[in-house]
Amino acid sequence: MNANTAPQTTPGTADDALTDVEVVIIGTGFAGLGMGAQLKRHGRDSFVLLERAGDVGGTWRDNTYPGAACDIPSHIYSFSFRPNPDWSRVFSPGPEIQTYLRETAREEGLMPHVRFGADVEGARWDSAAQRWTVTTSRGIFTGRFLVTGTGHLADEALPTIPGLEDFTGEVFHSARWRQDVSLEGKRVGIVGSGASAIQLVPEVAKVASELVVFQRSAQYIKPRPDRAYSDTEKRTFRRDAEAIPDHRAELFWTLESGYAARRAVPNYLAEARTEALRHLERQVADPGLRANLTPDYELGCKRVLISDTYYPALTRDNVTLEASALARVEGDKAFSADGNAFEFDVLIFCTGFETTEPPYARLVHGADGRSLADHWAQGMEAFASTTVTGFPNLFILNGPNTGLTHNSLVYMIETQVDYVLGALDWSQVNGDAVLEVSPEAQERYVTELQERTAGTVWVGDGCKSWYVDQRSGRLTLVWPDFAHAFRYRNGTFDPAPYTTAGSLAAV
Numbered sequence: 395m396n397a398n399t400a401p402q403t404t405p406g407t408a409d410d411a412l413t414d415v416e417v418v419i420i421g422t423g424f425a426g427l428g429m430g431a432q433l434k435r436h437g438r439d440s441f442v443l444l445e446r447a448g449d450v451g452g453t454w455r456d457n458t459y460p461g462a463a464c465d466i467p468s469h470i471y472s473f474s475f476r477p478n479p480d481w482s483r484v485f486s487p488g489p490e491i492q493t494y495l496r497e498t499a500r501e502e503g504l505m506p507h508v509r510f511g512a513d514v515e516g517a518r519w520d521s522a523a524q525r526w527t528v529t530t531s532r533g534i535f536t537g538r539f540l541v542t543g544t545g546h547l548a549d550e551a552l553p554t555i556p557g558l559e560d561f562t563g564e565v566f567h568s569a570r571w572r573q574d575v576s577l578e579g580k581r582v583g584i585v586g587s588g589a590s591a592i593q594l595v596p597e598v599a600k601v602a603s604e605l606v607v608f609q610r611s612a613q614y615i616k617p618r619p620d621r622a623y624s625d626t627e628k629r630t631f632r633r634d635a636e637a638i639p640d641h642r643a644e645l646f647w648t649l650e651s652g653y654a655a656r657r658a659v660p661n662y663l664a665e666a667r668t669e670a671l672r673h674l675e676r677q678v679a680d681p682g683l684r685a686n687l688t689p690d691y692e693l694g695c696k697r698v699l700i701s702d703t704y705y706p707a708l709t710r711d712n713v714t715l716e717a718s719a720l721a722r723v724e725g726d727k728a729f730s731a732d733g734n735a736f737e738f739d740v741l742i743f744c745t746g747f748e749t750t751e752p753p754y755a756r757l758v759h760g761a762d763g764r765s766l767a768d769h770w771a772q773g774m775e776a777f778a779s780t781t782v783t784g785f786p787n788l789f790i791l792n793g794p795n796t797g798l799t800h801n802s803l804v805y806m807i808e809t810q811v812d813y814v815l816g817a818l819d820w821s822q823v824n825g826d827a828v829l830e831v832s833p834e835a836q837e838r839y840v841t842e843l844q845e846r847t848a849g850t851v852w853v854g855d856g857c858k859s860w861y862v863d864q865r866s867g868r869l870t871l872v873w874p875d876f877a878h879a880f881r882y883r884n885g886t887f888d889p890a891p892y893t894t895a896g897s898l899a900a901v
Contacts, residue, residue, distance in 0.1 A: 412509075412535075413533065413536065414536045415440045415441050415442050415536070416438065416539060417429075417440065417441040417540075418441070418526060418535050418539070418541070419441060419443045419541045419543060420444050420517075421444070421452060422443050422445040422451065422452060422495075422508060423452020423454070423495070423544075423545055424452065424473075424495070424545075424792075424807055425452075425543030425544075425791035425810075426443055426452070426541075427443075427450060427504060428473060428791075428811050429811050429814065430443050430499075430504045431473070431475070431476075431498060431504060432811050432812075433815075442508075442509060442535055442537070443507050443508045443509065444509055444512040444530055444535065445508055445510050445511075445512060446514065446531075447510065448510050449496070449510070450504075451495045452545060452547075453545065453547045454491045456570070457488060458489075459571045459590065459597075460594060461593035461594050463487045463488055463593060464486050464488070464491060465485060465699070466649075466802045467645045468481035468484060468485065468486040468490075469481060469641050469645060470801075470802045470804070471486070471802050471804055472494060472804060473498065474642070474805075477631075477639075479638065480632075483621065483622050483623065484619065484623070509530075509532055509535075511532055512533075512535075514529070514757055515530060516528070516529045516758075517529070517540055517759065519759065519788075524538070524828050525537060525538055526788070538787060538826070539788075539818065540758075540788050541788075541791060542754055542758070542788075542789075542790050542791065543792065544792075546792060546797060546871065547569075547749075549748040549752070550567040550570065550743075551745050551746050552567060552743055552745060553585075553720075553745055555722060555723055556721075556723070557723035557724050560724075560725065561728075561738075561741060562726045563739045563740050563741065564740045565740075565742075566742060566743070567742075567745070568590045568594060568744045569747070575740060577601050577602050579601070579603045580603060580740050581602070581738045581740070582598055582602040582606070582738065583608065583736060584605065584606070584607050584608065584744055585608045585719075585720045585741065585742065585743045585744060585745055586609075586743065586745045586746070587608075587612070587613055587744070588613065588696075588697065588699070588744060589697060589699055590744040590746075592701045594742070594744060595607055595707050595708070595713075596701075596704060599710050602712065603712060605710075605712060605713045605714070606713075606715075606728075606736050606738075607708065607713070608720045608728075608730060609717050609718070609719075611690070611696070612689045613689065613697075614667070614670040614694075614696075614698045614699065615670060615673060616673055616698060616699070617669075618702045619700075620702075649800055649802070650801060650876055650877060650878065652800035652801070653876050653877075655694055656694045656799055656800060656851055657849070657851075658694075658849055658854070663692075663693065666693055666694070666698070670693060673705075674688065677702075677706055679709075680709070686715055687705070687708070687715070690856075692854050692856075694799065694850075694851035694852070695851050695856075695857035695858075696857075697799060716730045716732070716734060716736070718730045718732040726738060728741065749871055750773065750860060750864070750870055751863075752793075754766075755770055758788070760782070760784040760785040760786070760788070761784055761785070762784055766785065769782065772863070772866040773863035773865060773870040774863070774870040775836065776793055776795075776836070777840075778831075778839065779793065779795045779880075779884060780810050781830075781831045782836070783831050783832060783833045784830070784833075785830070786828045787821075787830075789817070791807055791810050791814075792807055792810070794870055795843055795869070795870060795871070795873050796810070796873055796880075797861065798872070799861075805877055806873065809884060810884070812885050813885060815887075816886060817829055817887045819887075820889050824894065827894040828894060829892045829894060830892060830893050830894075832893055835891030836891075843869075843874060852874070853869060
């Protein structure tokens with residue numbers, strides 16, 4: 395949780411206010427802001443939002459690379475309680491989403507609760523006080539409840555490349571874009587071919603003199619059905635109270651149908667695979683290049699991407715696809731695993747994030763003093779994908795088995811927020827009871843999820859992805875069912891699986 399930028403915005407309250415609160419929230423992306431907004435809307439003002447950087451927004455604050463945009467439709471990749479009639483496109487560009495999150499923080503009254511530059515250094519459960527103590531670079535905060543909202547895409551992953559430290563040019567990760575580094579006329583290497591790369595490559599190809607894309611494995615890419623919303627549509631969204639909910643519902647259920655392919659239902663899987671491969675065939679005429687861009691695994695094993703511009707960019711005269719990973723660097727030369735050498739002025743890593751072993755887990759210590767990372771030595775797990783045995787009054791948003799590969803993550807976050815609100819209400823009316831899920835309940839839930847993954851594309855033969863924890867072979871990132879099934883299963887708090895203790899005042 396190292397700070398990304400120095401604080402740039404000062405909240406409206408004194409620095410020493412809100413240090414001892416009911417709820418401490420870590421992060422100000424969709425999860426943290428969604429939690430804070432609903433606390434406010436439910437009349438709960440005793441909370442603080444800890445943010446290591448100098449602005450809200452999480453992923454959309456950090457990822458400012460050219461071409462950054464969402465690959466889930468805007469009207470459903472937004473809060474249901476904050477509809478936006480003015481989305482410019484079906485798939486919003488990153489800066490527009492960041493503006494939406496900034497407006498959410500301001501208009502929901504969250505800014506006085508935010509502490510910028512508060513890099514979390516540790517969080518410990520105090521059994522005697524029945525409170526969490528969170529140590530940050532900006533001081534100590536305590537609260538009855540701790541909510542983590544750091545997400546899966548918060549901390550960039552950089553591979554260990556021999557000689558990289560001696561590279562004579564500029565090196566950075568796509569999530570830490572260097573606005574001060576011009577790529578005009580430069581020889582650029584992009585390492586990786588995932589979601590960020592396919593958005594970035596077409597933009598860099600326009601300005602670089604030479605561009606080489608190091609591809610460790612090919613991706614399935616489908617057409618991007620993007621378009622601008624017309625002024626007429628926007629007026630309708632503003633004037634008709636049912637227009638946005640109806641549009642959201644249409645988008646949601648259309649996306650839900652995509653789960654059947656992930657479930658490996660033969661006709662749905664074949665249809666999705668055919669769509670992607672025909673897209674490749676239409677856009678890439680060269681048989682050799684097309685062969686290198688054809689995946690050797692089942693569709694859905696890795697994230698299925700959408701783009702109409704990536705394949706055409708690879709056919710440009712100044713662009714080379716190196717169908718092997720970056721192996722080592724010597725001075726200004728980079729060598730691929732296949733032994734090919736290239737000279738570069740700039741190396742950009744699109745190599746993803748720390749997902750299966752999130753850094754925050756090393757900082758959070760439960761009732762037995764052990765860290766969350768120690769408890770997750772064989773992979774992340776949580777009851778209702780939200781609470782962990784041994785960690786009283788801790789709620790994890792966007793954590794174990796909450797990722798989706800076919801629908802909107804914001805829907806999942808809102809479901810978890812509802813669950814947390816229910817837990818807070820139940821605790822309050824029951825003498826400020828401390829909530830800790832029983833080991834048996836968590837084990838049953840985790841076993842159920844792993845059984846549900848059987849037969850899906852994520853755990854098929856030869857499938858290796860960041861969805862699966864390599865230490866145990868378990869699917870720990872993705873929810874293995876329809877999104878609406880998650881809400882049915884985990885949208886309402888039930889105290890039955892929890893062991894509870896009354897507050898100190900009640901004892």
